[in-house]
Amino acid sequence: MASEKKQKTSVKPRPSENESFFKNRVGMGISFDLGVRKFYIFDTEVHMYFVNGLCDTSFITQILIELTEVNDYKHNKDKVSDIVENRIANQQVEKVETLDEVTDQVLSGLIAIIIEGCQFAFTVDTRSYPGRTPEEPDTEKVVRGSRDGFVENIIVNTALIRRRIRDEKLRYEMLKVGERSKTDVCVAYIEDVANPDLVDVIKKELKAIEIDGITMGDKTVEEFIVKQGYNPYPLVRYTERADVAANHLLEGHVVIITDTSPSVILTPTTFFHHVQHAEEYRNAPSVGTFLRWVRFLGIMASTLFLPLWFLFVQEPQLLPENLKFIGPSEETNIPIVVQIFLADVGIEFLRMAAIHTPTALSTAMGLIAAVLIGEIAIEVGLFVPEVILYVALAAIGTFTTPSYELSIANKMVRLAMLIAVAAFGLEGFIIAMTVFILMLVRIRSLNTPYLWPFIPFNLKALWQIIVRTSVPGAKIRPSIVHPQNIKKQPS
Numbered sequence: 001m002a003s004e005k006k007q008k009t010s011v012k013p014r015p016s017e018n019e020s021f022f023k024n025r026v027g028m029g030i031s032f033d034l035g036v037r038k039f040y041i042f043d044t045e046v047h048m049y050f051v052n053g054l055c056d057t058s059f060i061t062q063i064l065i066e067l068t069e070v071n072d073y074k075h076n077k078d079k080v081s082d083i084v085e086n087r088i089a090n091q092q093v094e095k096v097e098t099l100d101e102v103t104d105q106v107l108s109g110l111i112a113i114i115i116e117g118c119q120f121a122f123t124v125d126t127r128s129y130p131g132r133t134p135e136e137p138d139t140e141k142v143v144r145g146s147r148d149g150f151v152e153n154i155i156v157n158t159a160l161i162r163r164r165i166r167d168e169k170l171r172y173e174m175l176k177v178g179e180r181s182k183t184d185v186c187v188a189y190i191e192d193v194a195n196p197d198l199v200d201v202i203k204k205e206l207k208a209i210e211i212d213g214i215t216m217g218d219k220t221v222e223e224f225i226v227k228q229g230y231n232p233y234p235l236v237r238y239t240e241r242a243d244v245a246a247n248h249l250l251e252g253h254v255v256i257i258t259d260t261s262p263s264v265i266l267t268p269t270t271f272f273h274h275v276q277h278a279e280e281y282r283n284a285p286s287v288g289t290f291l292r293w294v295r296f297l298g299i300m301a302s303t304l305f306l307p308l309w310f311l312f313v314q315e316p317q318l319l320p321e322n323l324k325f326i327g328p329s330e331e332t333n334i335p336i337v338v339q340i341f342l343a344d345v346g347i348e349f350l351r352m353a354a355i356h357t358p359t360a361l362s363t364a365m366g367l368i369a370a371v372l373i374g375e376i377a378i379e380v381g382l383f384v385p386e387v388i389l390y391v392a393l394a395a396i397g398t399f400t401t402p403s404y405e406l407s408i409a410n411k412m413v414r415l416a417m418l419i420a421v422a423a424f425g426l427e428g429f430i431i432a433m434t435v436f437i438l439m440l441v442r443i444r445s446l447n448t449p450y451l452w453p454f455i456p457f458n459l460k461a462l463w464q465i466i467v468r469t470s471v472p473g474a475k476i477r478p479s480i481v482h483p484q485n486i487k488k489q490p491s
Contacts, residue, residue: 009099013117015045021099022049026107034106039068044080045116049102054109056128062089063111063124081118088113092125104182129153134160137240137262139404145282149240154184154259160242161188165249169193175206177221181213184259185221193252195482198446202254202267217261225256225267226445232412234405235445237266237273244278252483268448268481271440272465274403275299280468288468298400303410306340306394307417311429314421328384337422339383343391344415452480
């Protein structure tokens with residue numbers, strides 16, 4: 001956003017002057033997708049400006065038919081602007097008085113109708129953004145549940161949430177972010193539930209963003225809002241599921257929806273928001289609790305399993321007598337810690353390769369990884385079998401983590417703890433664990449303690465994290481979002 005305010009240019013009564021503005025400012029005549037349709041109503045010149053690819057041609061054609069057929073049967077020459085306004089067959093028509101705003105609207109996919117002799121323009125919403133239809137997100141699949149997920153179209157995304165929350169207090173406030181991109185960013189909240197101070201802070205941060213464009217969508221918005229720096233742990237939660245976003249809105253969270261992004265931002269969030277999954281709420285409470293505990297074990301294994309195993313390899317005297325079998329039974333030429341790092345980095349190679357490999361070749365890539373690399377590496381003595389086993393278990397724990405961002409952060413912590421154990425043994429593990437916990441305690445996301453409800457301690461809230469309680473039993477909204485109305489259900 002420019003530091004100095006640009007001088008606003010008013011709509012001119014002469015159509016040629018407005019056309020010159022579009023040619024000089026927007027590049028009409030050079031950019032093939034910018035166009036103008038000129039026609040007359042009662043000898044009054046009318047210009048219609050549009051962008052090909054962002055507008056629905058059938059809507060534009062219908063509007064042109066409605067306007068031009070006036071010349072065929074209407075004999076009294078009423079005020080042309082009134083005729084145009086009354087005959088535009090669209091539900092969203094606004095008057096705009098500056099060419100700068102007209103330009104922004106046209107580049108957003110609306111059409112602008114400028115009438116000779118008028119110092120304003122009509123903008124009509126005929127947007128039809130290219131994109132896909134809602135489908136189930138790949139990263140948040142459920143066995144039972146809805147199959148519609150967010151897409152890159154902000155209008156579709158807001159409609160998916162509105163379909164689930166038909167409350168008159170649901171608010172969608174639209175802002176434009178980026179001096180050049182002018183990307184639509186929507187702040188969604190329930191007016192009598194969400195903390196108004198939180199809403200104000202988020203809107204203030206969005207309005208303060210100064211950048212040419214946010215082509216990376218919601219991730220760029222996140223970095224401006226929470227100012228994460230080099231902290232690897234996610235300070236906001238992303239979701240591609242409309243039911244998850246709707247549930248968080250009802251709890252008092254604020255949702256940030258960015259155009260061109262198929263995911264939305266949930267704020268504020270804690271560490272434990274990133275370990276929950278919609279699958280837990282699509283099953284009975286007991287089954288959901290079981291799934292949650294299994295997921296917790298997987299997350300802990302992805303972070304602590306390898307450092308603990310390597311600690312026992314380094315200091316076998318720590319093992320009880322009946323667990324002495326843990327650890328490699330033969331000497332190796334390559335240090336165990338190096339093997340672990342090579343195997344862990346190798347799994348990252350495979351993950352990246354899977355992302356960039358076409359689906360038809362992914363099976364062949366898996367065979368190469370499992371047979372040629374894994375088996376032969378063990379046979380030639382590059383790895384001992386136990387290293388492959390435990391690295392694979394840690395990797396599976398990483399994949400069980402619902403939040404992709406959290407899983408990568410845990411992997412980085414795991415590698416740091418391995419280095420500490422390799423350098424200092426048991427003392428290194430204790431120091432690394434202490435630093436890790438202190439780091440999490442110090443993190444605050446939008447003034448929200450990251451380890452709540454563990455630190456600061458809240459027994460009732462912690463119980464709802466450990467156990468998936470039934471929906472009728474969950475009558476209180478989480479206090480961490482400071483909701484205006486703390487009760488979920490009427491008394």
